[in-house]
Amino acid sequence: MLTVTVQLFASYADLLGAPTVELPLTPGTTVKDLIQTLRGLPGASLLPPAPRVAVNRSFATADQLIAPSDEIAVIPPVAGG
Amino acid sequence: MRRASILTEEIDPASLINEVSSPQYGAISVFVGTVREVNEGRTVSAIEYSAYKSMASAELERILDEAEVRFAVSALIVEHRIGLLGLGDVSVAIAAAHAHRAPALDCTRYVIEEIKKRVPIWKKEHYADGTREWVDPTRATQASSA
Secondary structure, three states: OOEEEEEEOHHHHHHHOOOEEEEEOOOOOEHHHHHHHHOOOOOHHHOOOOOEEEEOOEEOOOOOEOOOOOOEEEEOOOOOO | OEEEEEEOOOOOHHHHHHHHOOOOOOEEEEEEEEOOOEEOOEEEEEEEEEEOHHHHHHHHHHHHHHHHHHHOOOEEEEEEEOEEEEOOOEEEEEEEEEOOHHHHHHHHHHHHHHHHHHOOEEEEEEEOOOOEEEOOHHHHHHHHHO
């Protein structure tokens, strides 16, 4: 089965206890689908229903399709400055 | 002259001013953000900044692209520091140069506001009582507007 690596940062990495997770990927998987799968993991139910997601270092929309080679990251509320 | 950097070394705002200076420009606007001692009533002892570095760099570049188009500044530099910062340490510095003051001032304001909205950088506050917490500005907004 195809998988994709999802990077987690800051409070989200703490929630899941890891900086990355591997998730299964079926053709047609969107950002929204991937988040739904992610939220099923232990500790991840505390993630917001629609966190910001970056695909290949740019913010993505919920209906964006995901390919196995994409760089995926779930972005907690940013606090730079 | 234009540059965006995410670094672990100390930021020296004076060096940014030197870098953007030129006799052609009549105005240099500088914004410097520093680590504050008290946040939401809690005494802070240090702040740990972390980043999704590759995207943060890319997002900073996009912000500078936008700022250059909007304000037609002649020189623009932003530096953001990550790692463990102490009270008063400079966390971010922005310098913009233009022939005139208004675009220079508007440009630094634009860049810092956009950084706060969309550059993937996070901070964990270390408090004087030994506890630590991730800062969530969206939660603070909800609390203060309540």
